[in-house]
Amino acid sequence: MEDEKIIICRCEDQTLSDIRKKINYGITSIEEIKRLTRCGMGPCQGRTCRDLLIKEIAAATGQSIEDVGMTTFRPPVKPIKLKSMLGVDDDEKEC
Amino acid sequence: MKSLRKTELAVIGGGPAGLSSAITAMRQGAEVTLIDRDPVLGGQLIKQTHMFFGSKDQFASIRGIDIPSELIKALEEGPGKVKVELGTTVIGYYDDGVILMEKDNRATTLLPQRIIVATGAAEKMLPFPGNDLPGVYGAGAVQTLMNVYGIKPGKRVLMVGAGNIGLIVSYQLLQAGVEVVAIIEAAPHIGGYLVHASKVRRAGVPIYTSCSIKEAFGRESVEGAVICRLDENWQPLPGTEKTLELDVICLAVGLSPLTELLWQAGCKHKYVPELGGYVPVRNEKMQTSIPYIYVAGDAAGVEEASSAMIEGKLAGLFAAASLGYDHDLESLAATYRKELEELRSGEAGSKIRQGLAKLIGGVSVAS
Numbered sequence: 001m002e003d004e005k006i007i008i009c010r011c012e013d014q015t016l017s018d019i020r021k022k023i024n025y026g027i028t029s030i031e032e033i034k035r036l037t038r039c040g041m042g043p044c045q046g047r048t049c050r051d052l053l054i055k056e057i058a059a060a061t062g063q064s065i066e067d068v069g070m071t072t073f074r075p076p077v078k079p080i081k082l083k084s085m086l087g088v089d090d091d092e093k094e095c
Numbered sequence: 096m097k098s099l100r101k102t103e104l105a106v107i108g109g110g111p112a113g114l115s116s117a118i119t120a121m122r123q124g125a126e127v128t129l130i131d132r133d134p135v136l137g138g139q140l141i142k143q144t145h146m147f148f149g150s151k152d153q154f155a156s157i158r159g160i161d162i163p164s165e166l167i168k169a170l171e172e173g174p175g176k177v178k179v180e181l182g183t184t185v186i187g188y189y190d191d192g193v194i195l196m197e198k199d200n201r202a203t204t205l206l207p208q209r210i211i212v213a214t215g216a217a218e219k220m221l222p223f224p225g226n227d228l229p230g231v232y233g234a235g236a237v238q239t240l241m242n243v244y245g246i247k248p249g250k251r252v253l254m255v256g257a258g259n260i261g262l263i264v265s266y267q268l269l270q271a272g273v274e275v276v277a278i279i280e281a282a283p284h285i286g287g288y289l290v291h292a293s294k295v296r297r298a299g300v301p302i303y304t305s306c307s308i309k310e311a312f313g314r315e316s317v318e319g320a321v322i323c324r325l326d327e328n329w330q331p332l333p334g335t336e337k338t339l340e341l342d343v344i345c346l347a348v349g350l351s352p353l354t355e356l357l358w359q360a361g362c363k364h365k366y367v368p369e370l371g372g373y374v375p376v377r378n379e380k381m382q383t384s385i386p387y388i389y390v391a392g393d394a395a396g397v398e399e400a401s402s403a404m405i406e407g408k409l410a411g412l413f414a415a416a417s418l419g420y421d422h423d424l425e426s427l428a429a430t431y432r433k434e435l436e437e438l439r440s441g442e443a444g445s446k447i448r449q450g451l452a453k454l455i456g457g458v459s460v461a462s
Contacts, residue, residue, distance in 0.1 A: 005224035005310070018223060048216045051351060051372060066366045070373065073358035075187025075195060084200040 008056070011042020019053065023060045029059055034071050043079050046071065049093035096354045099168055102128040102178070105194060105207035106411075107185045107356065111400040112392025113213035114166040115407030116414070119177040120211075123415035125420055128205065129170075129177050130196060132184040136170075137163030138215060139235070140400060142242040143265055144270075147401060148288075159400065160242075188359045192387070198388060200279050208416045209387050212357055213321055213407060215352035216371060216393035221255065224310040230317030234264040234347035241271050242311020249343035253320050254278040259399075261347030262291035268345075269298050276341050279306040279322055288443065308344070309336060317342050350397045357394070360385055369450030370396030378455065379432075381410035396454065398447055405435045 014037045022033050030053065033039060038041055040046030044067035050071065057068045108116045109131030117129040135141065143159020154162050170177050187195035194210070196203050198273045216362070218233035220226070232240075232248060234256065240246045254265045257280035264274045276297065281303045285292050292302060309321040309331060324335035351372045354364065363376040363384040374396045391410040392403035408431045418422050428449055439447050 002224050002310075003115055006222045008222060008229040010220075047351070047353075048220045051219060051223055070358070070364070070443070073355050075189070075359060076197070077186050077355040077359075078184060078197075080202070081184060081200050082195050084197055084202045 007039070008052050009039040009042065011044050011048070012038040014049070016056070019056055019077050020060070023057065028057055028061050030054065030069055030071055033057070040071055045077060099193070099204060099206045100421065101206045101208075102126060103207070104128070104209045104211065104411075104414055105130060105205060106211045106213060106393070107194075108213035108215060108392070109133070109136040109179070109181075110213060110215050110392060111140055111162065111166075112215075112394070112403040112407035112410075114163070114170065115140070115404040116211045116213055116389075116391055116411035117168065117177050118128055118169045119408045120412030120415040120420075121170070121173070121177050121411075123412065124175060124420035125173070125178045125411075125415040125418055126211075128180060128207065129185050130180045130185055134182050135163075136167055136179065136181070142238050143400070144242055146266060147320070148197075152405075154401075162400075176377075185356060188356045194356075209389065209418060211381075211389045211391060211407075211410045211414055212354075212375075212383075212394050213390070213392045213410070214353040214356065214394045215389055216352050216397050218346065219349045219351055221308070221346055221348050223308050225312055225317070225320075228311050228313050228317045229315070230313065231344045231346065234260050234345045235350075236344070237345050238267060239262050241267060247271055247273055249317075249341075249344075250274060251276050251341040252343040252345055253322070253339060253341050254309070254345045254347060255351070256280060257282075257285045257287060257292065257302055257304070257346030258347060258349070259287035259291055260350075261345070262287040262295055264345060264347060265295045265300060266291065266298070269295070269300070273343075275300045276339050277322070278302045279308065280304045280407070281307045281325060291407075307331065311344055317344055320344055325349070350393060352394045352397060357383060357388065357390065360388055362388060362390075365454055367396065367450045367453045370398075370454065371447045374450075374454060376454065380413035381406060382413060387417075396447070402435060402438050402447075405417060405431050405438065411436075423430060 004015050054068050058065050067079040103126040106113045106129045109195045133455045140159045140162050147154050152455050153274045183196050183198040184193050193204050193206050218235050237248045252275050254261050257278050309323045317338045322361050324332045326332050364373045373414050375383045375390050377383045388408040391406040
């Protein structure tokens with residue numbers, strides 16, 4: 001299958017086939033697909049896959065891009081080490 | 096407990112838009128903090144080895160790589176002082192207006208009275224079989240590899256996309272001694288400027304329009320690609336497949352505005368394909384739906400470095416004015432708006448004009 005060779009989310013290794021299986025199963029909400037596949041939850045936080053995923057859902061369901069909606073954005077926008085958060089406004093030596 | 100660090104204006108992003116914002120706001124009298132994730136200022140200008148167009152005010156006939164030093168000089172000249180935080184990424188925005196920054200594995204906070212988001216854009220990806228093979232790059236990434244780090248991406252390249260980025264990076268690949276096998280473009284015509292297209296054509300690189308990539312193949316990394324012609328409905332025409340041997344595929348298929356922080360802040364967005372996808376809704380003052388947050392450059396809609404610099408000036412001007420530094424506001428605003436209007440006039444600017452009409456309802460720039 002060609003779809004298995006098309007990567008949608010590089011960070012979480014999700015193919016077009018993985019996404020289409022979810023859609024064929026009736027799961028067409030972008031938030032649900034995100035939670036089930038982790039699309040957009042990896043190191044790049046969706047910069048690569050978000051557009052592709054939204055377009056795929058729109059094409060499969062006949063919705064407009066805006067009707068598909070958008071996932072929720074939360075801090076941090078890039079992966080950080082836990083120790084950087086522990087050090088907020090704290091001059092004590094690093095753990 | 097230490098008290099929260101404050102600033103009048105935080106400019107996030109030190110590319111053409113952010114630098115221009117910071118300079119303008121500083122000259123108006125605002126106290127500015129300019130934050131960039133990279134160790135040097137300039138954003139993507141630091142790899143633009145080609146000359147710019149436009150008028151003298153936007154550094155026409157100067158190479159992109161030479162523009163940051165001009166802007167940094169202006170930044171340091173004053174009269175005010177801009178606090179520059181390099182190697183620092185803004186990773187979060189919180190409801191109380193606090194931004195969270197990370198530098199050297201250490202998080203710090205800052206409470207600005209106004210924010211200008213000038214975070215630029217990210218390269219778009221294309222879905223095709225083999226699209227994650229090593230050797231598939233964004234064209235901008237290849238430009239960074241070559242022009243910033245002096246590394247050739249490979250020996251034989253297929254460029255996907257004949258917009259300005261695809262054309263310019265193709266030429267720079269040739270300059271680096273890399274063979275460009277072909278430039279393919281899904282649209283029926285070349286998207287970039289004719290002057291860039293002519294240069295690569297004269298060097299013998301074919302540009303195929305109505306043509307797309309069908310697949311990339313290779314065991315460990317890219318060894319070749321299959322391209323095919325598209326019909327008038329952008330569908331592959333069976334029997335037109337052509338196999339090319341190459342080791343690099345460059346994707347120059349557009350940019351998406353980097354707007355994570357604006358979404359986090361709750362700014363309204365609108366989907367405008369002409370501007371790169373979802374863009375923050377903003378007015379003529381470059382002010383978003385959250386009054387103390389402004390936006391400029393590619394983050395406000397993908398365009399060019401020249402227009403990013405003027406948008407930066409406008410954002411800096413109005414953000415400073417809202418803090419009470421409104422010296423010469425009307426005449427400066429009129430000058431900058433006129434510069435933008437000139438830059439966006441003519442055939443090349445028609446897509447941007449359409450996009451902006453959708454975004455801000457075609458509000459007259461004179462208003």
